[in-house]
Amino acid sequence: MITDIWNTVRFHELPPLPLVRHAQVEAWVRRLREEAPDVFQVETAGHSVEGRALHHVWFGRGPRHVLLWSQMHGDEPTATTALFELFEYIRRDREHPRVEALLAGLTVHAVPMLNPDGAERFQRVNAQGIDINRDALMLQTPEGRTLKALRDRLQPSLGFNLHNQDWRTAVEKTRKPASISLLAPAFDEARGDNPGRVLAKKVCAVIRDALEPFIPGQIGRYSDAFEVRAFGDNIGRWGTPTVLIETGPWPTADHDEALRRLNFVALVTALEALVNGQAEAADLGSYDSIPLNESKGLLRLVVKGAQVFGEAGEAFTADLGVAASPAVRKRAGAAVAVMAGEIAELGDLRVFGALETVDGAGLTVVPLPPEPPKEGDTVPLPPRGNCTVRVGQPAELMLLRAAPAPGLWRVERLIRFER
Structure with a gap:
């Protein structure tokens, strides 16, 4: 069980997620460099408005490249720590056949914290006051330019756009908390499909099927209305289909740990499915049947x-x-x-x-x-x-x-x- 893996690699000594700052990311990146230079490579892909390094971390030697980025909104921190727990799993179990299959089949790239200035302030926008996720066309933010340049250089076959959503988000009709919401974003106004978006939908289906036993009825589907300014939509238009994972509300006080665990399960499941063929074989009906999010439907x-x-x-x-x-x-x-x-x-x-x-x-x-x-x-x-x-x-x-x-x-x- 992937949850059993998470229990062995999860970080115990952590500040609450809203207090994870760039300095903590720097420390985790240093640890990867020092303890697993044979597995991880790291570069500074760019800098934030206030000069904080935007780290590009990657592992694997496979022909299929994927790109994950987290915390382009500074107040959406869950996936940042979950990514480093994923790295810890790869570092610790690098010789296990399950991990070796990932290393051989994929090259996984990640920008764990795209908006460190916003994270420092626990605010959505960057230090300029711009929403990076609405800067895909104007590219007035150095963080947005960094993400665009990285995508253009890597030409990944799939992207993962990792966010947190409003804690008032419910699952349509059931009114349960939308603890995880998924989307294969549209790449045009017509919200059409192409092979890339179909693959993204199937990856969402795989994630949905993996998480449903843990959070029955608490998985929603984000609106696929085309947002002309957004990175997820435009990265799809530029040739890289994306999977959006939005982490939402949780009913108990241990929400930090519970939501990190769901993210870890989602990411490991998705990456393994890309290697073992389960993604291509997934049932599109499992994606289409995800109930929609209901904005402001939860208290x-x-x-x-x-x-x-x-x-x-x-x-x-x-x-x-x-x-x-x-x-x-x-x-x-x-x-x-x-x-x-x-x-x-x-x-x-x-x-x-x-x-x-x-x-x-x-x-x-x-x-x-x-x-x-x-x-x-x-x-x-x-x-x-x-x-x-x-x-x-x-x-x-x-x-x-x-x-x-x-x-x-x-x-x-x-x-x-x-x-």
Whole structure:
């Protein structure tokens, strides 16, 4: 099982994924150079706006070249670490027949962190403020020019474009979290097929079949509307079909590890399928039947049927939905990884999925006071002006239940996400 392999090569001593910076990538690249110079080759393919090296790492001696790139959006870090865990697998098990088959059949190229300046700031755009993934035609970013030049030089037969997606993304109709979404991007407005795009669809099908047992119902298909400015679409137009892997929401606190594991399984499965022929033999129906993503269809937490005070009027019964996702904040001058959230929806939320649902019957939702109580405490209901709950408000709330003593309420639960 590929998951068993990941358990033996996964990185244990890691900062949370949002805090993986260029310095960490540099250290991992140095390790490859020092410990496995017979397996890995490394070059500096270019530099970011602020002068950080854009590393091109490759292994294998096979005739079929593939190119993987990660973190062209600086706040989308999952696949960067997963790529280095893939490298660790290749380094550690280089003599195993399974790895030897990869080394003999493929030459695998990777740019593990295409936007290190954005990663430093945990922001989507680069230091110029440009979305690199919308710079395929203008090529105003040095990072975009580097990726274009590398593709033109290597002429890879397949590319892998590795991203994270909005944590509000659900799988159509099921409303489950879209933990992984796949796409073989279109290369023209007509969204037609050619042999390259058919191969990309089949690779997506192989990945879908490998991941479905681990995350049943949590695999979506990204929209294939042609984006004239985007790299994935244009790289296909330039002659290299691509597979888009978007990593999405996860319901438990161990989301960093769980999502890295899914990426590792997806990448190893895809590379092996290109070597052993399973990609070409895959059933296109397995790709076509992937349900579409539903944008903004998921919430981190929904409190169902609670009493809520709006900005005017008396309390009313409503569902309250919190949207939250990993973020980076400054605390005492240092960057820390947090789960940041706000109230995103209020009213009848039956059409939304949720990572967690709380039965709010008999409960009243109010904002946390400046000095919040503990769960189990008994408190008076705050004055009406301090009870208002509205969309866009920080997700710092308490759920109260009327206590036997008149005018007092028991704190049933505290809900606290970072601002």
